[in-house]
Each structure stands twice: as C-alpha cells, then as structure tokens.
Amino acid sequence: MAISGNARRDKTSETSSQKLVKNYVIYDGLASHIYKIKAINVCLTILTLGIYSFWGKVRIRKYLARSFALRGDRFEYSGKGGELFKGFLKAAPILIFLIYPFIAGASYDTNDEELPLYLALWTFLSIIMFMTLLPMVKYMAMRYRLSRTRWRAIRGMLTGKVSGFLWVSLKASLLTMVTLGIYKPFADIKRFEYVANHLHVGNLQASFDYAAHHGLLKTYILTIVSMVLMFLVGSALLGTPTVLEAIGIGGVPNLLVTLCYIIGILFLSVGISVCLQFYKAKLIQAYMRGLKLGSLRFKSYVTGGKLAKFTIANGLILIFTLGMGRPIVLNRKMRFWSQGIVIGGDIESECNKIQQAQSENKDGLGEGVGEMMDLDMGL
Numbered sequence: 001m002a003i004s005g006n007a008r009r010d011k012t013s014e015t016s017s018q019k020l021v022k023n024y025v026i027y028d029g030l031a032s033h034i035y036k037i038k039a040i041n042v043c044l045t046i047l048t049l050g051i052y053s054f055w056g057k058v059r060i061r062k063y064l065a066r067s068f069a070l071r072g073d074r075f076e077y078s079g080k081g082g083e084l085f086k087g088f089l090k091a092a093p094i095l096i097f098l099i100y101p102f103i104a105g106a107s108y109d110t111n112d113e114e115l116p117l118y119l120a121l122w123t124f125l126s127i128i129m130f131m132t133l134l135p136m137v138k139y140m141a142m143r144y145r146l147s148r149t150r151w152r153a154i155r156g157m158l159t160g161k162v163s164g165f166l167w168v169s170l171k172a173s174l175l176t177m178v179t180l181g182i183y184k185p186f187a188d189i190k191r192f193e194y195v196a197n198h199l200h201v202g203n204l205q206a207s208f209d210y211a212a213h214h215g216l217l218k219t220y221i222l223t224i225v226s227m228v229l230m231f232l233v234g235s236a237l238l239g240t241p242t243v244l245e246a247i248g249i250g251g252v253p254n255l256l257v258t259l260c261y262i263i264g265i266l267f268l269s270v271g272i273s274v275c276l277q278f279y280k281a282k283l284i285q286a287y288m289r290g291l292k293l294g295s296l297r298f299k300s301y302v303t304g305g306k307l308a309k310f311t312i313a314n315g316l317i318l319i320f321t322l323g324m325g326r327p328i329v330l331n332r333k334m335r336f337w338s339q340g341i342v343i344g345g346d347i348e349s350e351c352n353k354i355q356q357a358q359s360e361n362k363d364g365l366g367e368g369v370g371e372m373m374d375l376d377m378g379l
Contacts, residue, residue, distance in 0.1 A: 020297060020344035027338035029067030034327035037063055054088065055081030064334060070151060071347055079148035094133070098126045135169035135191075136162050142195065154354055160198030168194045181224070185216040185283070192287050202354035204294050212290025216282055223279040227272050234267030270312065277311055278304030288341060294350045302340035310336055 041056030058081045065077035101122040105115060139162050146156035172187030189210065196208035241257045281304040288298040314332060317325040 021346060023071060023343040023345075023347055025338045025341065025343070026069045027067055027335045028069070029064060029331055029334055031328045031331040033063060034060070034331055038327055051085070052081075054084035057081070057084065064330075065149065067334065068338065070343075073152050076150045077148055078150060079145070083144075098130055098133075101126050131173075132166065132170070136166050139165040139195070146199070152351065154202045154351070157200040157202075158195070158198055159200065160194065165191075165194050182217075185213060185220045185279075188283055189213045189216070189286065189290075193290075196287075196291055199293075201293060204350065204354050206291060206293045209290040209292070212286050216286050219282040220279050223275050226275040226278075230267050230271035230275060234264045234271065237261075237264030237267065240264075270315075273311060273315075274308045277307040280304075281307045294345075294353070296343055296345035296347065296350060299342045299344060300340055301342065302337075306340075 037056075037059050041052065041059065044052040045056055058077075058079050061077045061079060065075045068075045101119055105119055105123055139158075139160075143158040146158045149156045168190055172183070172190050175183040176187050189212075193208045193210055196206050199206040237260045240260045281300075281302050284302055285300045288300040291298045310332070314329045317328055317332075321328075
C-alpha cells in the first residue's frame, strides 16, 4: 500500500565518495495506537485464559510493519496467530521437560533431604539442552518472521540449516569461554555473518564482509575496562558506610549514607548499562558496514552516546510509569532505529531485478518456543 505524497519523506541524496543514493526507512507509528491494540489484547487474553496472546502479538506486529515505509511503499506482516499457537503447542512438551527438574528440585530441602541422583542428572541435562536450544529457536524465529515480512509484495527469506547456525553459535560460545571473553566480538560477527549470508529478499541474496569488524575489539576492551571501573566505584560506595563504622568513625550523617547507597547502585546498574551501549552501537555499525544486498549498502549512524541517552530515557519512562509506558518505549525504539539506519544505492534498479522468493515457511515452531521463553528478536 502506497503512502501519500506528504508521507513520501525519503530523504535521498548522494554521498560525495561512493555516489550512492541514501534511502531512509520512515516510521510513522503512534504510541496511542499501540496502547489501543495492547488494551484490547490484554482484555481478550484474560477472557481466553491466555490463548488470545498469540493473535494479539500478531496484531502488534502487523501495525508496526505497516508503520514502516521505504520509497513510498509500506511493509506488511502476514503472520497468523494460529501459526504461533500451533508452534506453541508443539514446543510445550519440550519446555515442560526442561523446566520440570527445576520445579521438582525446589521442593526438596537440601539441608534435610538429599536431591535424588536422577533429578540432579535431569537438571544438568536440561541446562545443556536449554543452551543448545536457544540459538536454534532464535534462528527458526528469524526465518519465520522474514518469510512473513513483505515490501512491494517481495518477501524475505532465510535459508541455511538450523544445525549450521547451532554449530557456529556453539563454537563461538566455546571460544569466548576459553579466551575469557576476549573472542566475544568475533563471536558476535560470526553469528551475524551466518545469518546475513543466508538472507534473501525475493531471489536477491545478501552477503557479509567479515573484515567489517575492524576496530570492534578495541571498543569491546574499552567497554570491559569501563564496566570494571564502574563496578569497583559502585562497590566502594556501597561499602563505604560499613568500612567507616568498622574502623570506629561514627556519627556519619544518614543523608551521606543514603547518598553513598544511591550513587553506588547507579554506578552498578546505570553505569554498567551505559558502558554496554557503546559496544552495542559499534557492533551494529559493523553489522551494517559489512552487509550487502546486490548493489545496496547499509550504514548505521547510531553512536554509543546516542544509544546510551536513548536507553536511559527508556528506563526512566518505564520506572516513572510503573511499566505502563511500554508502548511508548516500543514506539520510540521503532523510530530510533529507523532514523539510525540508512540504505545506500539504487533501490528501484534492484527491485526491477528481483523475483519472488520461494513459498512461505509454514513452521511456526521457533516462534512457539520463543513465546514461551519470552524471546523477541524484533522486526
């Protein structure tokens, strides 16, 4: 569905170096509309004892998808609540098997009663299976959502094997543990590389340049150092009143003690979170820099400072609205990322070459497990 002339706000210009036209994805959704959809979803979910939640999630996704437009044409989401519900029913026995040993183990008093060996082994097996299942679910969910997302009737598609992504993820996680976390930037790039190299828009296949990770390790190390400093300062502030009392310095004003606790908690929570945003922004920039779709290129203008301010603002909204501001935060996220990502190149020329992808992926199992695990990979 095309949008009107006024809404055709694709800011197009040419870069001086690569002569690529800049194409901006426009988001014009409203938090008030999301509130209305959420309100109806909550009521119907309660009346149906939770069953309607799958159809409610699809309503939100449909609204968000059609709130995005590229070169005057809106995106569409064609997923169905019934598909998510069937996926949920298929996934339920798996997750019941994984969760049961933790529930059963909680009923034992470890001081008076020894945990049965079979339950201990079952718990260990569940942890291993959960770690294995998580990357599989993410990949299956991404594949499902891409197959349900369209623009100008052109559908996305994610090929590749779930087992292939699982192997890449497990190997990356193992190397990250062996190197005490140093390998993490390369692990993140490796996972994205597998997804990008199996991503299709119609019959046009994307690719990823692994060399795009340059500079990421430096940012990651600086992030870790900053987080450690935040942790040390925060811990020191929290422990200051206790230390003063232990060495016999009494009469510390209650106001000073309270300030030490508050500032210490801020360093441990907000400070560490802010540090993480700089790595996340650099990682998104690397993703976009290495991603290619035919002659199209991508770029992220989201910096660590912008992302940190954005994250803090969202946190304050949730705190001061006691969680009722989630639709506002969701709307802000959609607008923030649409403004931060730019597509470079002649989209119209590429569209003329694109043919429709294969039939839609009918398996909603990944989405079903994702629902139970509360996973949300976004649009």
